[in-house]
Amino acid sequence: MPDTRAMPVPDGLVGERVDAALARLLGLSRTRAAEIAEAGGVHLDGKELGKSDRLSAGGWLEVAIPDVVPASTIEVVAEPVPGMRIVYDDDDLVVIDKPVGVAAHPSPGWTGPTVVGALMAVGYRISTSGAAERQGIVHRLDAGTSGLMVVAKSEHAYTVLKRAFKDRTVEKVYHALVQGHPEPTTGTIDAPIGRHPSSDWKFAVVADGKPSITHYEVLEMLPAASLVEIHLETGRTHQIRVHFSATRHPCVGDLTYGADPSLAARVGLTRQWLHAMRLGFHHPSSGEWLELTSEYPEDLARSLAVLQDGYA
Secondary structure, eight states: OOEEEEEEOOGGGTTOBHHHHHHHHHOOOHHHHHHHHHTTOEEETTEEOOTTOBOOTTOEEEEEEOOOOOGGGOOOOOOOOTTOEEEEEOSSEEEEEEOTTOBSSOOTTOOSOBHHHHHHHTTOOOOOOSSGGGTTBOSOOOTTOEEEEEEEOSHHHHHHHHHHHHTTOSEEEEEEEEESOOSSSEEEEEOOEEEOSSOTTOEEEOTTSBOOEEEEEEEEEOSSEEEEEEEESSOOTTHHHHHHHHTTOOBTTOGGGTOOHHHHHHTTOSSOOEEEEEEEEEOTTTOOEEEEEOOOOHHHHHHHHHHHTTOO
């Protein structure tokens, strides 16, 4: 459980950046303070603050300090990842097509390959902003989700892209195969997400969770499932999986969030059917709109074909 501190903003910290203020106030390193803010652990009068936001006079400050392994003990292993494809590359950023089974960055308990390690292994120099093991990472995909990720190479790109994701100006489009037939066929799921009340490693729709908004459109109805296009307005951990599970339409193969194991077995799927297939954003240097797309990987394409052929 996180150690939560709550207090009025001290007069001597009014106008300070959040990371600098927390470092002084709580005796943390500035990097650790920034990590806490980036994880959504800092609120002022109930509003979440980023690491570069400023503290205002008279506000009520709440800080949730998680129990985590210090970043210095987490090693980045430079390890090539077969099947990881470079979709776009320039001096500021690289966009990769991430295979399933690859985490965005190292973390406590994860022993598999990572995007950061894979880029290091093939000689990429990425931004040194952020925690040592998360350098260049401006957003994440679950290890069990495939698709497009952008990684910052320059410090400028890191700052601009982090702000773009926070300000929700990035277009993130996913395709998911969900059980059953969502009604209506086009709609929005607006439900707060937080830690699952009884499973620390899961998330759930909870009354005191963070605002979470998912827009969807059914592309194709099949006998046992529906192919859905999803636009994320927010980017909470497991958001798509949690929202569709909450509406009783879990992603096919997502046993963690209530999918039917017999259906997963019939289509030969060993992970959730979820793919980040389109990513659009303004280039951090030129300002031009950059949009990239990804094809379904083999396992998802094969399982979709099984359902389309009526074999499930």
